Structures are given as structure tokens and as C-alpha cells.
Amino acid sequence: PAAVSPDCRKVMVIGGDGYCGWATALHLSKQGYEVAIVDSLVRRLFDEQLGTYTLTPIASIQERLKKWKEKSGKTIDLFVGDICEFQFLESCFKSFEPNAVVHFGEQRSAPYSMIDRSRAVYTQHNNIVGTINVLFAIKEFSPECHLVKLGTMGEYGTPNIDIEEGFITITHNGRTDTLPYPKQASSFYHLSKVHDSHNIAFTCKAWGVRATDLNQGVVYGTFTPETQEDEALINRLDYDGIFGTALNRFCVQAAIGHPLTVYGKGGQARTLEFSTRGYLDIRDTVRCVELAIANPAKLGEFRVFNQFTEQFSVNELAKLVTKAGEKLGIEVKTQSVPNPRVEAEEHYYNAKHTKLMELGLEPHFLSEGLLDSLLNVAIKYAARINTSLIMPDVSWKKIGVTPRTLVSKQP
Amino acid sequence: PAAVSPDCRKVMVIGGDGYCGWATALHLSKQGYEVAIVDSLVRRLFDEQLGTYTLTPIASIQERLKKWKEKSGKTIDLFVGDICEFQFLESCFKSFEPNAVVHFGEQRSAPYSMIDRSRAVYTQHNNIVGTINVLFAIKEFSPECHLVKLGTMGEYGTPNIDIEEGFITITHNGRTDTLPYPKQASSFYHLSKVHDSHNIAFTCKAWGVRATDLNQGVVYGTFTPETQEDEALINRLDYDGIFGTALNRFCVQAAIGHPLTVYGKGGQARTLEFSTRGYLDIRDTVRCVELAIANPAKLGEFRVFNQFTEQFSVNELAKLVTKAGEKLGIEVKTQSVPNPRVEAEEHYYNAKHTKLMELGLEPHFLSEGLLDSLLNVAIKYAARINTSLIMPDVSWKKIGVTPRTLVSKQP
Ligand SMILES: NC(=O)c1ccc[n+]([C@@H]2O[C@H](COP(=O)([O-])OP(=O)(O)OC[C@H]3O[C@@H](n4cnc5c(N)ncnc54)[C@H](O)[C@@H]3O)[C@@H](O)[C@H]2O)c1
Ligand SMILES: NC(=O)c1ccc[n+]([C@@H]2O[C@H](COP(=O)([O-])OP(=O)(O)OC[C@H]3O[C@@H](n4cnc5c(N)ncnc54)[C@H](O)[C@@H]3O)[C@@H](O)[C@H]2O)c1
Numbered sequence: 001p002a003a004v005s006p007d008c009r010k011v012m013v014i015g016g017d018g019y020c021g022w023a024t025a026l027h028l029s030k031q032g033y034e035v036a037i038v039d040s041l042v043r044r045l046f047d048e049q050l051g052t053y054t055l056t057p058i059a060s061i062q063e064r065l066k067k068w069k070e071k072s073g074k075t076i077d078l079f080v081g082d083i084c085e086f087q088f089l090e091s092c093f094k095s096f097e098p099n100a101v102v103h104f105g106e107q108r109s110a111p112y113s114m115i116d117r118s119r120a121v122y123t124q125h126n127n128i129v130g131t132i133n134v135l136f137a138i139k140e141f142s143p144e145c146h147l148v149k150l151g152t153m154g155e156y157g158t159p160n161i162d163i164e165e166g167f168i169t170i171t172h173n174g175r176t177d178t179l180p181y182p183k184q185a186s187s188f189y190h191l192s193k194v195h196d197s198h199n200i201a202f203t204c205k206a207w208g209v210r211a212t213d214l215n216q217g218v219v220y221g222t223f224t225p226e227t228q229e230d231e232a233l234i235n236r237l238d239y240d241g242i243f244g245t246a247l248n249r250f251c252v253q254a255a256i257g258h259p260l261t262v263y264g265k266g267g268q269a270r271t272l273e274f275s276t277r278g279y280l281d282i283r284d285t286v287r288c289v290e291l292a293i294a295n296p297a298k299l300g301e302f303r304v305f306n307q308f309t310e311q312f313s314v315n316e317l318a319k320l321v322t323k324a325g326e327k328l329g330i331e332v333k334t335q336s337v338p339n340p341r342v343e344a345e346e347h348y349y350n351a352k353h354t355k356l357m358e359l360g361l362e363p364h365f366l367s368e369g370l371l372d373s374l375l376n377v378a379i380k381y382a383a384r385i386n387t388s389l390i391m392p393d394v395s396w397k398k399i400g401v402t403p404r405t406l407v408s409k410q411p
Numbered sequence: 412p413a414a415v416s417p418d419c420r421k422v423m424v425i426g427g428d429g430y431c432g433w434a435t436a437l438h439l440s441k442q443g444y445e446v447a448i449v450d451s452l453v454r455r456l457f458d459e460q461l462g463t464y465t466l467t468p469i470a471s472i473q474e475r476l477k478k479w480k481e482k483s484g485k486t487i488d489l490f491v492g493d494i495c496e497f498q499f500l501e502s503c504f505k506s507f508e509p510n511a512v513v514h515f516g517e518q519r520s521a522p523y524s525m526i527d528r529s530r531a532v533y534t535q536h537n538n539i540v541g542t543i544n545v546l547f548a549i550k551e552f553s554p555e556c557h558l559v560k561l562g563t564m565g566e567y568g569t570p571n572i573d574i575e576e577g578f579i580t581i582t583h584n585g586r587t588d589t590l591p592y593p594k595q596a597s598s599f600y601h602l603s604k605v606h607d608s609h610n611i612a613f614t615c616k617a618w619g620v621r622a623t624d625l626n627q628g629v630v631y632g633t634f635t636p637e638t639q640e641d642e643a644l645i646n647r648l649d650y651d652g653i654f655g656t657a658l659n660r661f662c663v664q665a666a667i668g669h670p671l672t673v674y675g676k677g678g679q680a681r682t683l684e685f686s687t688r689g690y691l692d693i694r695d696t697v698r699c700v701e702l703a704i705a706n707p708a709k710l711g712e713f714r715v716f717n718q719f720t721e722q723f724s725v726n727e728l729a730k731l732v733t734k735a736g737e738k739l740g741i742e743v744k745t746q747s748v749p750n751p752r753v754e755a756e757e758h759y760y761n762a763k764h765t766k767l768m769e770l771g772l773e774p775h776f777l778s779e780g781l782l783d784s785l786l787n788v789a790i791k792y793a794a795r796i797n798t799s800l801i802m803p804d805v806s807w808k809k810i811g812v813t814p815r816t817l818v819s820k821q822p
Contacts, residue, residue: 086528086812117497117547121540128539128606129532132599136528140812160588161581168593170572170581175759177571182579182590183609188543191613195539195606198594202602206753206807342617348586396617401497401551 004032008099008146008293012092014038014083014134015104016076017061019236020150020219020285024102026226026233027286028293029074036077036096037061038089039105046112052243052389054236055252055381056222067232083130086137093141100146100293103134106192110154111242111340111394113189117401120188127192128199135203146296147211148289149200151193153278153308153351155215157184158344163351166213166304181304186343187396197304204302211301212292216285217278217308220247221370222377224283235282237377240389246314247279249390250321251371255378256385259335260318261392264345274315276349278308281364291359306353309363324371328379340392415443419510419557419704423503425449425494425545426515427487428472430647431561431630431696435513437637437644438697440485444704447488447507448472449500450516457523463654463800465647466663466792467633478643494541497548504552511557511704514545517603521565522653522751522805524600528812531599538603539610546614557707558622559700560611562604564689564719564762566626568595569755574762577624577715592715597754598807608715615713622712623703627696628689628719631658632781633788635694646693648788651800657725658690660801661732662782666789667796670746671729672803675756685726687760689719692775702770717764720774735782739790751803 011028015021016037029035041061047053059067065076077096081088083105106127107113113123131149138145156163159182169178180201183194203209222237238244239252250260264275280288288307297303312320318334325332339345357363364370422439426432427448440446452472458464470478476487488507492499494516517538518524524534542560549556567574570593580589591612594605614620633648649655650663661671675686691699699718708714723731729745736743750756768774775781 090812117544120547121543124539124543124610125536128535132532132535133528136531136812159590161583161586161590168581168583170579170593172572172579175572179570179572179593180595182581182593184591184612185609186613186617188610188613191606191609194609195602198596198602198605199535199599201595202597202599206597401501401547 005294008296010034010097010099011293012036012038012096012098012101013104014101015106017041018043018104019238020282021104022064023224023227023235023282024104024286024289025076026068027224028290029068029076030072030226031290036079036092036098038079038081038083038092040082041080050242052238052240055239055378055384056234056237057384058234058236059232063232067230071229071233083133084126086133089133089137090141093137098142098145100148100296101134101138102148102289102293103131104150105130107189109243110187110189111392113187114394114396114399116399116404118403120399123188124192124195128195131196132199135200135209138209139203139207143208144299146293147200147209148292149196149211149213151197151213151215152190153215153217153306154190155183155185155194155197156181156351157186158347158349159184160348163306165306165352165355186341201302204300208300210297210299211303212297213302213304214288214292214307215304217280218245218247219280219282219285220245221282221374223373224286239385241392242394247317248374250317251374252378252385253390254321254325254330254332255375255382256387257330258387258390259333260321261337261390262314262318262334263337263339263341274313275345276311276313278306278311278351278353279366280308281370283364284309284361288356288361291356291361295359305355306351307356308353310366311349311351320366320371324368324375327368328372328375337392340395342396416705419707421445421508421510422704423447423449423507423509423512424515425512426517428452429454429515430649431693432515433475434635434638434646434693435515435697435700436487437479438635439701440479440487441483441637442701447490447503447509449490449492449494449503451493452491453493461653463649463651466650466789466795467645467648468795469645469647470643474643478641482640482644494544495537497544500544500548501552504548509553509556511559511707512545512549513559513700513704514542515561516541518600520654521598521600522803524598525805525807525810527810527815529814531810534599535603535606539606542607543610546611546620549620550614550618554619555710557704558611558620559703560607560622560624562608562624562626563601564626564628564717565601566594566596566605566608567592567762568597569758569760570595571759574717576717576763576766597752612713615711619711621708621710622714623708624713624715625699625703625718626715628691629656629658630691630693630696631656632693632785634784635697650796652803653805658728659785661728662785663789663796664801665732665736665741665743666786666793667798668741669798669801670744671732672748672801673725673729673745674748674750674752685724686756687722687724689717689722689762689764690777691719692781694775695720695772699767699772702767702772706770716766717762718767719764721777722760722762731777731782735779735786738779739783739786748803751806753807
């Protein structure tokens with residue numbers, strides 16, 4: 001790896017025990033950054049509570065870091081605690097003194113945020129307060145520190161015009177201004193990211209914070225070179241109805257002969273797309289974050305990058321998985337299930353994503369090769385799959401005020 | 412008053428002990444609506460904690476309601492509690508069964524939200540969670556109930572194009588869509604309102620909630636016909652650096668010979684305005700809310716009205732107060748003080764506000780008469796004024812993580 005600039009050498013990865021955070025922490029460590037993970041491990045608690053679990057058997061964070069030290073000779077610091085508790089976050093900042101903070105540490109499942117009222121409130125409280133605390137910690141203890149914050153492409157919704165990267169220039173009644181791109185999020189989770197973005201933009205202006213908001217697409221895949229080095233370094237792969245994301249779920253379904261569950265009624269017009277979204281390989285997630293860190297925002301700058309590499313409709317994904325399955329001798333069926341979400345199914349979708357390319361991103365495209373490898377991981381661990389966790393169980397419309405117990409779904 | 416439609420007869424006024432809420436509750440009661448006030452009275456606690464107090468000596472909520480019953484023969488129900496506690500809100504909904512909820516019940520001071528980290532977090536938590544709870548209560552217990560939610564013109568910031576009412580039609584790369592108007596709020600308080608608006612818009616789409624978001628300008632004045640009926644019904648009038656709003660503060664300053672404190676360096680170009688904002692008389696606040704209730708949004712509709720009647724720059728306000736003072740024989744001076752906020756001082760400002768006019772609003776304009784009456788109230792209670800509370804004491808840039816004690820400012 002190229003030499004790391006001393007201005008961005010020390011990177012705090014909040015949420016570093018999670019799916020994107022773990023892969024990123026190892027990648028940065030390998031590249032020569034000094035890395036500290038801050039995580040409350042609450043994601044592991046959600047699994048316990050909902051009876052869900054990763055397909056890949058992940059090690060504890062302590063074992064993970066021990067193994068990484070063994071394999072790479074590198075130490076990653078660990079701070080276990082909740083960033084909503086400011087005193088904890090303060091102690092992390094004072095002891096580690098980061099040059100950059102990558103903030104993955106939020107409740108990140110849209111269905112989870114739509115289970116019941118208390119989880120909706122938890123999601124917004126956890127995400128908003130955590131981010132406000134990070135902003136105050138930067139202002140107070142490390143004003144030069146660059147915040148790299150994970151947002152989501154879902155913040156934009158599906159407008160009938162092209163989606164730009166964070167801002168749009170509008171000419172209206174003869175005057176022109178460049179304004180934040182209008183947001184239309186459609187779950188309490190996605191909304192929490194919209195709120196974060198507004199809060200961060202304000203502190204960039206008011207306090208001179210430097211920040212990069214990464215509006216990430218749906219991430220797929222499980223392996224990065226570092227997580228592949230040892231079974232104890234393996235990354236999580238969620239396939240259940242609550243934490244599993246589109247393509248990862250499809251591959252797991254294909255591996256055990258479960259029909260691919262496509263939401264909605266199907267049907268696809270020529271110019272309209274059917275639930276089209278932006279996607280990226282997890283190997284690109286880690287690289288995008290590194291590019292953002294290595295090319296920091298200026299003091300006071302609020303920068304937005306759309307972080308994905310390709311757009312697919314769900315139907316296109318289903319076809320790709322079906323084709324990849326054929327090559328492995330698996331017959332893949334598709335089943336249309338009622339859409340538990342409230343979202344436009346047929347819509348225009350064209351989102352820009354050039355800024356990270358301009359910084360040097362070389363995408364891993366969703367080739368059949370990758371499908372093979374993701375499919376093969378699913379096949380390898382197929383015996384661990386609990387099929388009762390696959391179907392969506394959370395409905396946007398049926399969400400109520402009574403806390404929902406999901407213990408009946410335990411394997 | 413004209414007959415009230417049974418579809419909107421029962422109105423729950425959340426925050427009904429506050430400045431706008433109290434005047435609105437009495438107005439609606441007088442008009443024949445059945446009114447219930449829900450309030451935690453936390454605003455009175457803020458005063459105790461900060462050593463601030465209303466210029467007008469307000470009665471307790473219990474005395475207020477007793478006096479109103481005596482004067483008008485009408486009962487207003489009272490529920491004292493915090494809407495962030497869902498079980499409390501649930502019991503209010505179940506016992507009162509509202510047709511409409513007017514939601515004033517938030518922490519509403521921008522400087523308060525910028526005192527320290529814990530008050531920034533409190534403001535966003537209190538406002539966001541309270542509003543989410545109201546949305547869940549409507550969905551679960553009164554799905555037909557119309558939410559009339561108080562937002563602020565400050566959500567829009569000061570874009571260089573005309574401000575529309577909630578939505579803007581954008582043509583971009585040859586395609587057109589009508590999208591939420593971009594928001595650029597500039598305090599943790601104003602941001603909380605932006606977050607509320609996004610959350611409400613989502614539930615209108617997902618659950619079919621009907622809502623009117625009132626982006627209110629700066630309210631001035633203290634008397635409405637109902638609050639004038641008895642000394643025990645008098646409304647609050649804040650003049651301190653934390654809760655006092657622009658024009659109300661100026662009148663109090665004028666009344667005691669304190670120079671008007673104009674933020675910023677002054678200077679005013681021809682096409683640019685100097686800290687221009689929208690203003691309205693409190694007698695129009697109560698009327699706007701009634702118009703929204705009497706003409707409810709459709710199920711699933713998210714409607715936005717800009718609620719103000721005139722635009723003024725701070726310099727224009729200062730001039731008006733100076734002129735009104737002259738007529739009362741008071742010499743009014745103006746003093747430029749450093750702007751404690753971070754905001755554009757010279758900027759274009761042209762905000763639409765036709766929707767409430769179309770529903771029949773007949774504005775009270777800021778005539779000299781009103782200034783006289785507001786000035787006269789200030790003169791009447793001048794002996795109660797604590798001049799040490801007048802100067803701004805909260806700086807947007809100096810906000811820190813340490814909780815600030817303000818007891819030293821007690822009168
Ligand atoms: N996975 C995706 O496809 C995807 C897509 C777009 C955006 N994102 C964003 O990327 C980030 C990471 O996503 P992920 O898939 O790795 O999620 P994840 O749930 O696997 O990881 C999040 C981690 O944050 C931790 N965390 C949560 N709240 C915390 C708190 N208050 N204090 C300390 N730690 C806390 C959790 O314990 C967990 O380890 C999230 O912000 C998510 O919204 C992910
Ligand atoms: N006053 C203005 O100039 C102005 C301008 C624009 C918008 N607004 C909006 O109008 C609304 C009312 O403003 P105001 O000036 O009357 O404020 P206020 O502080 O006088 O009244 C707010 C009331 O809400 C109550 N409250 C706050 N949090 C609560 C909770 N969690 N549970 C129950 N009660 C709670 C307080 O006790 C208080 O009585 C606010 O939402 C404010 O943002 C006011």
C-alpha cells in the first residue's frame with residue numbers, strides 16, 4: 001500500500017463490529033492506517049432478541065482482533081460502548097485523538113425501524129443523538145478531524161428527475177441557487193439518515209466541521225481480501241427478513257432452493273424501472289471510505305458522494321441470480337410476495353455517482369464470477385440457514401404501538 | 412361565531428399552556444370548539460432554571476382554566492404530562508377522542524437549543540419523539556384525526572430563490588417533478604422542525620395520516636380578545652435573550668429606554684435584505700390554526716402553509732418601533748450587537764404565503780396602532796423588567812459539551 005498521509009493516519013471506525021465497519025477497519029489497518037473500533041455491539045443483541053443470525057459464523061470482536069494481530073502484526077484498538085453516552089465518546093476521542101472518524105454506528109435496518117413504535121423511536125434516537133454527539137466531540141476535542149458519515153441512497157426516494165450528489169442547482173422565477181437535494185425517505189430508518197445529513201450540514205456551516213456524507217447504495221458480498229485470511233476474520237452475512245439486504249438474500253435463497261422473494265406485483269415498463277436501486281460490492285465500500293479519508297473535505301465543507309457502482313431493478317437481480325444458479329446446477333424460481341413496504345414500485349431512477357470515480361474508484365462489477373462466489377458462500381453454510389427467517393414479517397402499514405415480541409421465530 | 416362542523420369539533424391543543432397554544436385554546440373554545448389542553452408545563456420549568464420570566468404576570472394553568480370557565484361558561488379539559496411518554500398520550504387520546512390535534516408542544520427556542528450539548532440533544536429528542544408519538548397515537552386511536560403541526564419559516568433558511576409553500580416544481584435535465592422544498596435550518600431547534608416535517612410527510616404516505624404543517628413566521632403581540640377578558644387570562648410575553656422573539660423584544664427594550672439590540676453589522680443593499688423574516692400578529696396565529704382545522708387536509712395528504720402576513724428586515728422593525736416610540740414621547744436608540752447566530756445577514760428573501768389567505772385569513776397588519784398597544788403593554792409592566800436578561804448570552808459558535816449553569820443571571 002502507498003504511504004498514508006500523517007494528516008489522516010488515525011481513523012476511528014464507529015460501528016466497526018458491523019458488516020461494513022468490520023471490513024473497513026481491516027482494510028484500513030492493512031493499508032497502514034492506525035485504526036480504533038468503537039462499537040456497543042448492540043447489533044449482536046438485536047440478533048439475540050429477534051432470533052436472527054448471520055449465515056457466516058462470526059467470531060467475537062475480541063477473537064477477531066486477536067486473530068488480526070496474529071495474521072497481520074497490526075493492533076486495532078477497541079472501545080466498547082454506546083456513542084449516545086457522551087462521556088464514553090469523549091474518552092474515546094481523548095485517548096485515540098483521531099484524524100478521521102468513519103461513522104457506521106447506527107441502527108441500519110429499515111424493517112427493524114418499522115417493527116413497532118418503540119423501535120421506530122429507538123432508531124431515530126440512537127442515530128440522531130449518536131451523530132450529534134460525534135459532531136460535538138469533533139468540535140470540542142478534534143476540530144480538524146474529518147467526519148466520514150454513512151448515509152443511504154434511500155434518503156432521496158424515487159423522484160421523477162435525475163438524482164444528483166447531495167445538491168441540485170435550481171432556477172426558479174428567474175433566480176438560481178444550489179440547494180440541498182430534496183429528500184423523500186420512506187422508513188423511520190431512512191428518515192434518521194435524512195435528519196443526520198441536515199444536522200451535519202448545519203455544523204459544517206456553524207462550527208467549521210469538515211464532513212463527507214456517503215449516500216451508500218445496497219451493499220452485497222461478504223469477502224474482502226482481509227476477511228478471507230482466516231475463518232475467525234469472516235464477515236457477517238445477513239439473509240433474514242429484517243437485516244438481509246436484496247442481493248445477499250437472493251443468493252442465500254437460491255442456495256437452499258427457496259424461491260427468490262421479489263416484492264410487489266412485477267411488471268416492468270420500458271422507461272420506468274421496477275424498484276431500481278444502486279448497488280455496490282463490499283470490496284468497493286471499503287475502498288470508497290478509504291478514498292474519502294485520503295482526500296478529506298476542507299474545514300467547513302459538507303460534501304456528499306453517492307456511493308454505489310451500478311443500478312439494478314429487482315427483476316434484473318433475480319435474473320442474474322437465476323443465471324448464476326444454472327451454472328452451478330441449481331434451479332432458481334422466483335416468487336412474487338406482497339410488498340411489505342410503502343414505496344413506488346414502478347418509477348424513473350437515474351442517480352449520479354461520479355465523484356468517487358473521480359477520486360479513483362475502480363469498481364468491482366456484479367459479474368457472474370462474483371455471483372458464483374457469493375452463491376458459493378451461501379452453499380457452503382446452507383446447513384445453518386433457518387428458512388423461517390426468510391420471509392418478510394414486518395409491514396409498513398401494520399406497524400403499531402405495542403412492542404412486538406418475535407421470540408416465536410427463533411430457530 | 413359560525414357553527415362548528417362536527418367533523419372537527421373536538422380539538423386537542425398540545426402545548427396549550429404556551430404563548431401560541433394558550434391564545435389558540437381560548438380562541439377555539441370561544442368559537443364553539445370542544446378543547447382539551449395537553450401540556451407538561453416544562454416551559455415554566457425552563458424559566459425557573461434559566462432565571463427568565465414573562466413580562467406579563469401569567470396565572471397557573473389551573474387558575475387560567477378556572478377563570479375561563481367563570482368568564483365564558485366553557486370548560487377546557489386539561490391533561491398534564493409529557494407527550495414523549497406514550498402511555499400518557501395514549502390515555503389523552505382515548506379519553507378525549509380528538510377530531511384534530513394542534514401540536515404546539517415542543518421546545519421552541521433556537522438559543523435554548525444552542526446553550527449546550529445536552530440542551531441541543533434535549534430539543535431534538537423532545538420534539539422528534541413527541542411528534543412521532545402523536546403520529547402513532549393518530550394511526551392507532553384516531554386515524555381520521557387531522558394533525559395541525561407547528562413548524563417554522565426558519566426551516567427554509569435564506570435561499571437565493573423564492574420560497575414556496577412546502578413544495579417546489581423542478582425541471583432538471585428535461586424531466587419535471589414536484590418535490591419537498593429544500594431545507595437549510597440553522598439551529599438545533601430549527602433542524603428539529605425539519606426532521607418533524609420529514610417524519611410527518613412519510614406517515615401521510617405510509618399510513619394515510621392527514622396533516623397540515625404550518626411554517627409559522629415570528630409571532631408578535633400578546634393580546635387576543637379572549638386573553639384580554641381578565642388579568643388571569645393574560646398571555647405570556649417573553650423579552651429575554653433566550654425566549655424573546657424579535658419585535659416583542661424591541662418593544663420591551665423601547666419601553667425601558669434600552670437601545671434596540673440589532674444583531675450584526677447593519678448595512679442594507681437595494682435588492683438584498685438585512686435579516687428579513689416573515690412576521691404575524693398573535694391574533695392571526697389563532698385564526699390561521701382555526702382555518703386549518705375548519706378546512707382539514709384529506710386523508711393521506713401532507714399540506715404545508717407558510718403562516719405569516721408580512722416580511723420585515725430587522726432594520727425596518729427598528730425604524731417602526733422608533734417611530735411608534737416617538738408618538739409616545741419615548742426616545743428610542745438602536746445598538747448594533749455582534750450576531751450570536753450563524754446566518755447570512757444580507758440575503759434575498761421572498762416567501763410565498765397565499766394559501767391561508769385563500770382560506771379566508773384577513774391579516775392584522777403591523778400598524779402603528781398595534782405597536783402602540785404592544786409598546787403600552789411593555790410600559791405597563793416595565794417595573795418587572797430585568798435588564799440583565801435582555802442581552803443575548805448564547806453563541807452559536809461557543810456552544811460546548813459542558814452543561815451551562817445560568818443561575819448567575821437570576822434577577
Ligand atoms: N449494509 C448496507 O447495505 C448499507 C447500505 C447503505 C448504508 N449503510 C450504512 O452503513 C452503516 C453500516 O451498515 P452495516 O450494514 O455495517 O450495519 P451493521 O448493523 O452491521 O453495523 C452497525 C454497527 O454499529 C453498531 N452501533 C449501532 N448503534 C451504536 C451506538 N449507539 N453506539 C455504538 N455502536 C453502535 C452496531 O453494534 C453494529 O456493529 C450504517 O450506518 C448503514 O446505515 C449500509
Ligand atoms: N413564538 C413564535 O414566534 C413561533 C414562531 C414560529 C413557530 N412557533 C412554534 O409554535 C409552537 C408554540 O410556540 P410558543 O411560542 O407558543 O412556545 P411555548 O414554549 O410558549 O409553548 C410550548 C408549550 O409546549 C409545552 N411542551 C414542550 N414540550 C412538551 C412535551 N414533550 N410534552 C408536553 N408539552 C410540552 C411547553 O410546556 C409549553 O407550554 C412551537 O412549536 C414553536 O416552534 C412559534
